[in-house]
Amino acid sequence: MSAPLVIETQDLSKVFGKQKALDGVSLAVAPGSIGLLGPNGAGKTTFMKCLLQLQPITSGSAKLLGREVGTEGRDIRKRVGYTPEQDCHIPGMAGCEYVTYCAQLSGLPFQIARQRAHEMLDFVGMGQERYRKIDTYSTGMKQRLKLAQSIVHDPEIVFLDEPTNGLDPKGQAQILELVQSLWRAYGITVVLSSHLLRDVEQICEQIIIIARGRVLVHDSLANLKARKRGAAEVVVPGRHEELEAACARQNWPCELLANGHLRVEHRADSLNPLLDLLHQIHLPPLEIIPSPNALEETFVQALEISHAAA
Amino acid sequence: MPLHDVNYKHWRGAHLGLWERRWVIARNGLAACLQNKWMRNLVVVCWVGGLGGAVFLFLVGQLLVADSVVVKWTATFNPNLRTFVGLLTGWLENHPELSVGTLQNVLFYYFCTWLTRLSIFALGMAIPLLITRDLACNAIVIYSSKAVSRGDYLLGKFATAFGLLTLTWLGPACAAWFVGNLLAPDWRFFWHARVALENILIYGLSSMVILSLLALGVSACVTREKVTAAFWFIWWVLGSVIANIALHTRPWLQHLSFNFNLNQIALATFRVGDNIRAAQENIPVLGRLLGHIRPAEMAALDTPNLAGTWLALLIMLSLAAWVVHGRVKPE
Numbered sequence: 001m002s003a004p005l006v007i008e009t010q011d012l013s014k015v016f017g018k019q020k021a022l023d024g025v026s027l028a029v030a031p032g033s034i035g036l037l038g039p040n041g042a043g044k045t046t047f048m049k050c051l052l053q054l055q056p057i058t059s060g061s062a063k064l065l066g067r068e069v070g071t072e073g074r075d076i077r078k079r080v081g082y083t084p085e086q087d088c089h090i091p092g093m094a095g096c097e098y099v100t101y102c103a104q105l106s107g108l109p110f111q112i113a114r115q116r117a118h119e120m121l122d123f124v125g126m127g128q129e130r131y132r133k134i135d136t137y138s139t140g141m142k143q144r145l146k147l148a149q150s151i152v153h154d155p156e157i158v159f160l161d162e163p164t165n166g167l168d169p170k171g172q173a174q175i176l177e178l179v180q181s182l183w184r185a186y187g188i189t190v191v192l193s194s195h196l197l198r199d200v201e202q203i204c205e206q207i208i209i210i211a212r213g214r215v216l217v218h219d220s221l222a223n224l225k226a227r228k229r230g231a232a233e234v235v236v237p238g239r240h241e242e243l244e245a246a247c248a249r250q251n252w253p254c255e256l257l258a259n260g261h262l263r264v265e266h267r268a269d270s271l272n273p274l275l276d277l278l279h280q281i282h283l284p285p286l287e288i289i290p291s292p293n294a295l296e297e298t299f300v301q302a303l304e305i306s307h308a309a310a
Numbered sequence: 311m312p313l314h315d316v317n318y319k320h321w322r323g324a325h326l327g328l329w330e331r332r333w334v335i336a337r338n339g340l341a342a343c344l345q346n347k348w349m350r351n352l353v354v355v356c357w358v359g360g361l362g363g364a365v366f367l368f369l370v371g372q373l374l375v376a377d378s379v380v381v382k383w384t385a386t387f388n389p390n391l392r393t394f395v396g397l398l399t400g401w402l403e404n405h406p407e408l409s410v411g412t413l414q415n416v417l418f419y420y421f422c423t424w425l426t427r428l429s430i431f432a433l434g435m436a437i438p439l440l441i442t443r444d445l446a447c448n449a450i451v452i453y454s455s456k457a458v459s460r461g462d463y464l465l466g467k468f469a470t471a472f473g474l475l476t477l478t479w480l481g482p483a484c485a486a487w488f489v490g491n492l493l494a495p496d497w498r499f500f501w502h503a504r505v506a507l508e509n510i511l512i513y514g515l516s517s518m519v520i521l522s523l524l525a526l527g528v529s530a531c532v533t534r535e536k537v538t539a540a541f542w543f544i545w546w547v548l549g550s551v552i553a554n555i556a557l558h559t560r561p562w563l564q565h566l567s568f569n570f571n572l573n574q575i576a577l578a579t580f581r582v583g584d585n586i587r588a589a590q591e592n593i594p595v596l597g598r599l600l601g602h603i604r605p606a607e608m609a610a611l612d613t614p615n616l617a618g619t620w621l622a623l624l625i626m627l628s629l630a631a632w633v634v635h636g637r638v639k640p641e
Contacts, residue, residue, distance in 0.1 A: 054454050074457050078325060082455035088448040092342065104334040105456035107325030122316040149452070154321040186318045 004066055006031050006157050006189050007051065011060035014046050014213075021046040023213040024060065031157075033183040035204030035221075036193040039303050043213040044193040045085060048159045052082055065156055078107055081150035081158035085165060085193075087142055095130040095137070096121060099148050106153035113152070120148040124178060139166040143175060151182070157189040158182065164199055176203050197299050209298050211305040217298045224295035230267040231291040232274055233257065236283055246281045261289070331458050335466025340473045343436045352432050353477050356425060360482030360489075363421050367490025370413065374403055375495040408592050410502035412585050414487070418506045419580040422483055422513060426572060429479040429518075433525045434542040436474050438535030440467050440526060441638060446533040450638065460638060464526065471522035480514045513579040517572050520623055524568060527630020530637040561615075565622035574614040583612030 007029035014022040021043050036044045049055040051064050053073040062069040067076050090098060096117050103113035121130045124144040129137070134145065143163060150158050160179060164172040180203040182188040194200050200207060207224055209216045217224070236243055243262055247254035253265045266274045271290060278285055291297070326334070343349055372380035403409075444450045453463045487507050491499045528542050549567025556563035564570045577583070586603065603611075 052455055054451065074328075074459055074462075077455060078457040080455075084448070084451050084455070086448055086451075088451045090449045090452075091443060091447055092345070101334070101338055102452065102456065104326070105331060105453065105458055107331060107457050108321070108323075109326060112321065112323060116319075116321060119316075119319055123318050125316075151318070182318070186320070 003031050005029060005063075006065055007034075007191075008063040009051075009060065010062075012047075012050060012057060012062050013059045014043075014050055014055060015058045020213050022050065022058075025210075025213070025215055026060075027208065027215060027218055029206065029208070029218070031187075031189040032206050033180065033190045033204045034192065034206045034208065035200030036191055036208050036210065037197065037200045037299060038195065038210035040195055042195075042210045044195075044210055045161055046213075047210065048082070048161060048191065048193060052077065052080065052159065078153070079156045081153070081155035081188075083146045083150045083158070083160045083163055085161040089134040089137075089142065089145065091133075091135050093134055094132060095126065095134055095141070095145050095148075098134055098145065099130075099152050102149040103152040108153055116152050116154075117148070120152045121145075123151075124148045125174065140168070140171040143167060143171070147175065147178065151188065155188065157191065159191045159193070161193045162195070163192070164194070164196070172199070179203055197296070201295070207295060209295075211301070211303075216301060216305075221295065224298070230269065231263060231265040232271060233261040233263050233289040233291075234274070234278070234285050235261050235287040235289075236285055239283055242281055243278070243283055246277055250277060325457070328462065332462050332466045332469065335453075335458070335463060336469030336473060339439065339467060339470030342439045343470065343474055346435060349432060349435050352428060352435070356428050356432075356478040356482045357485070359421070359425065359428075360486040363417070363482075363486030364489035364493065366417070367414065367486065368493040370417075371490070371494035371496075371499060374406075374409060378495065405592065406498065406502045408588065410499055411505055412588055414490075414503045414506040415509060415580055416582060416585050416589070418483065418487065418510055419576060419582050419585075421486065422479075422510060422580075423573060423576055425479045425483055426517065426569070426576075429475050430521065430546055430569065432474055432478045433471060433521060434539055434546070436471065437525055437529045437538050437542050440471060440529035441634070442529050442531075442533060442535050442538045445530065445637065446535065454639075464634065464638065467526055467529075468522050471525045472518055475518040475521060480510075480518060483510050483514060509580045513576050516579075517575060520568070520572065520627065523627055524630050527627075527633045530634045562618060565615075565618050568623070568626060571619045571623050571626075574616060574619040577611060577614040578616055583608065586611065 005028050007027060009025050009027045012022055012025040012027075013020065023043075025043075025047065036047065038044050046055060050057050051062055051069055053069055053076075057070065064076050065079055069076065090101070093101065096114075099117035099120060100110070100114045103116055104110060108116065118130075121144075124147050126141065126144050126148070129141060134142070137145065143166070147160070147163060150160070163179065164175050167175060176199060179190055179192060183190045183205075190203075192200060192204060201221065205221055206218070207221050208218045219227075234243065240256060240262060243264075244254050244256075247264055250266075252267070255263045257263055264274060266277075268274070271288060274288070344353070369380055372378040444453065450463075454460065458466075484507070487503065487510060491503050494500075525542070528545070529538050531538055531541060546567075546569060550569050553564040553567040553570040586608070
C-alpha cells in the first residue's frame, strides 16, 4: 500500500496584480525528500507560502497532509515546519528562548518546549552561542536557528526555503547533511526549495522543477537521471558535411550549432553507435559531449524560460 | 564530541489549547515590555501611587471615627481644630453615603485620570514592542507559520497591551480601593464605596480596551520603532494641547485627542459634576471650598459630550482596525 500523499494541488493559481506567480499547478506528492527547483522568481516560495496559508490562493485547491488548505490552516501548521528564506528572528531574544517560544506557539507546553529547544539546538550543532542574543549571530548561526525552530515541534513535513543561502561551502554541506538526515533517518518529509541544482541533487529523491509558475517536471531523481534523449554534441575538425551525410543515411537528425558543434540525435542509450559511425567514415572526433540527463535539461529549460520572460 | 545524545527525537504529546497559545504570545509580549528598566520603574510608580491612595483612604476613614488616632492627633495642634473635627466626624458618621461613597468616587476619579496619564506613557514605551518590531524583523512570518492565526496573534498582542494597562492602571486603582477600605474602621465602608469600585471597573476596562486597540493600530503603522513611539506621544501631547485651545473656538476639535475622549467617559462614568454638587450642598466646609469652582469648569464636569466622544472614538478605532488589517499579514 502506497503512503498517503503529503501535497495535493489541483489547478493551483496565485496572481499578484497582473503577474501570475503560480499558473495552474497540479501535483500529487508522496512523502520523501522533495526538491523544489527553479530559477529565482519561478514561483517556488509562492507555492510553499500558498500551502502554508501565508499567501491566499487565487484559484484552485490544495491539500497538505491530507487536509484542505484554507479551512484547516491552524491544525495543519501544528504538523508543519517552515524555514523562510529571509531572516525572521525576534530581536532581543536569546537563541534558546526564541526556539522555546516557537515551540510554545506550535502548542508545546513550556517545560517540553524548553527541553526540545535545547535538543534541536544540539541537533543543528549550536553550542553555547544559543544563550546569546540572536542579533549577534552570524548568517550560519541564523540558518541553523531557523532550522531548529522549524523542527522543534516535531513536524511531519518541513518546508525549507533556500536554507543554504549566504553560507560558505562548509556551512552549506553541514546544513544539507542535517536536512538529508531528517527524511532518511527520522522520516520527516522535507521540501527543499532551491535554485541550486547541486543542492537538490545531493539530498532529494523527488524533484519538482518550476518555471514561471508552472511545473515543468515532477519525477524521482533516479528516473530523471536515467532519462536521456540519446543525443550528443560532436566536435570535429572541419568535414561537417561528411558527418551530416552519414547521419542522414542513418536517419539521425543532425544540426550544426552556432558554436560549430554538430548536435546528433542517435537515439541510443550509449554513445557506441555514434562512435561506430565516426569510425566508419574515418572521422576522429575532437570531443563528444553526451546529452544532459532530463534533470539537467529541464533545469536549463527552466532557466531559459525564466530568462526569456525577463 | 558531545557527551549527550544529539540525535533528533520525536515528540508525541498533547498540544496546548488555543487560548494557552494566545496567552503565550501575550505573556511573551509583556515580558519583553518589562525588560525595559524604565517601564519597570513606571509600574512601580503606579503601584506606589496606589499605595498612597490606600493610605489616604485610611486617613479619611480615621476621620470618621471620633476616638481615632488621627482625630486625637489633630487635637494636639489646636483645640478649635478638635472641635471642628469632632463636628465633622459626627456629621460624616450620620451620612456615610456622602462621606464614604461620594468622597471615594471623586477621589478615584482624580486617581484614575492620573493613572491614565501614566498608562498612556507606559503604552507609548510599549508600542514598538507590540507589532512594529514583528513587522520590522519579519517575525510575523514565523507567527503565521505556527499553529496560530492572524486573529490569535492580534488577540495575544491585544492582551499584552491590556496586561500592561492592568499593571499600571486597573491593578493599582483596585488595590487602592481594596486596601483603603480594608484598613477603614468599619466593614460597611466596602458597601458604601461600592459605586466607586463599579466606576473604576467600568471606566478602567472600557478605556483599557480602547487604548489597547488604538495602540495596536499605531504600532502597526510603520516598521520603524522610534516612529511609532513618536507618533503615539505626539498624538497624545498635541491632542491635549488642541483640546485646550479648541475649548473656546471649535469644541469638536477637542475630540481629536483620545485623552480628552477618555476623560469625557470618565466624567460620565464617575458623574463628577453630580458628586461635587452633592458635596457642595451637603458637606460642611468642604462644600464651601468646592463652591469656588468656576461655573464654566463646573459645566465641563457636568455635561460630557458623549455622542461626540463615541463618534470620535469609533472613527479612531476604525482607522486602527483598518491599519492593522492592512499591515498585519505575512507578506
